[in-house]
Amino acid sequence: MTLSVQGWHLDETAAQLTLQVTATRPRVCCPLCQTPTSRVPSRYTRTLTDLPWGPYTIRWQLHGRKFFCDHPACARQIFTERFPTVAAPWARRTLRLAERLRACGLALGGEMGARLGHRLGLRTSPSHPAPAGAGGPDAARRGPPSAGRR
Numbered sequence: 001m002t003l004s005v006q007g008w009h010l011d012e013t014a015a016q017l018t019l020q021v022t023a024t025r026p027r028v029c030c031p032l033c034q035t036p037t038s039r040v041p042s043r044y045t046r047t048l049t050d051l052p053w054g055p056y057t058i059r060w061q062l063h064g065r066k067f068f069c070d071h072p073a074c075a076r077q078i079f080t081e082r083f084p085t086v087a088a089p090w091a092r093r094t095l096r097l098a099e100r101l102r103a104c105g106l107a108l109g110g111e112m113g114a115r116l117g118h119r120l121g122l123r124t125s126p127s128h129p130a131p132a133g134a135g136g137p138d139a140a141r142r143g144p145p146s147a148g149r150r
Contacts, residue, residue: 003086006063010056017056022063023081031079035071041078042066048087050094052121060094062086097122 007020027038043065050058064081080089087094093101101122104113 003083015056016059017053018059018061020061020063023065023083028067028081030067030069030071030074030076031082032076033069033071033074035069035074037067037070039068039070040065041068044080046087046092048092048094049097051097051100055121057121060086 002024004022004024005019006022009018009020010016011018027036029036043063046060046062046064048060048062050060052058062083064083066078066080068078069076082089085095088098091098100120101117104117104120104122107113108116
């Protein structure tokens with residue numbers, strides 16, 4: 001995967017650095033049938049939270065693309081670009097942030113995990129630190145979050 005930083009914005013008042021990141025691969029493979037394609041009908045933007053950089057919160061504005069699958073028998077006619085080394089398909093956190101939050105939650109649990117996360121600059125709460133599998137290797141198989149499922 002090739003990503004390119006197109007720009008950035010530092011908001012010192014909010015202590016936040018926003019990175020404008022774009023994928024640059026000319027062709028991608030359908031996640032279902034693995035057929036390569038370069039036909040892009042539309043684009044979309046995802047906002048991801050990353051590990052802090054000193055006192056600054058880091059946000060990614062990840063500009064992705066939607067592709068047509070060129071295989072006539074494939075059930076998935078349109079798919080979104082995948083970023084497996086950055087985030088799970090439906091995640092709002094980078095994999096490395098999810099990993100740190102998960103480690104705090106598993107090591108200390110609830111309130112203590114949230115306190116340690118806060119000291120490390122990781123914004124979370126005791127009741128919702130990070131799901132046990134958030135952003136992990138099984139996240140792509142679980143599918144998008146849905147109402148009534150936790």
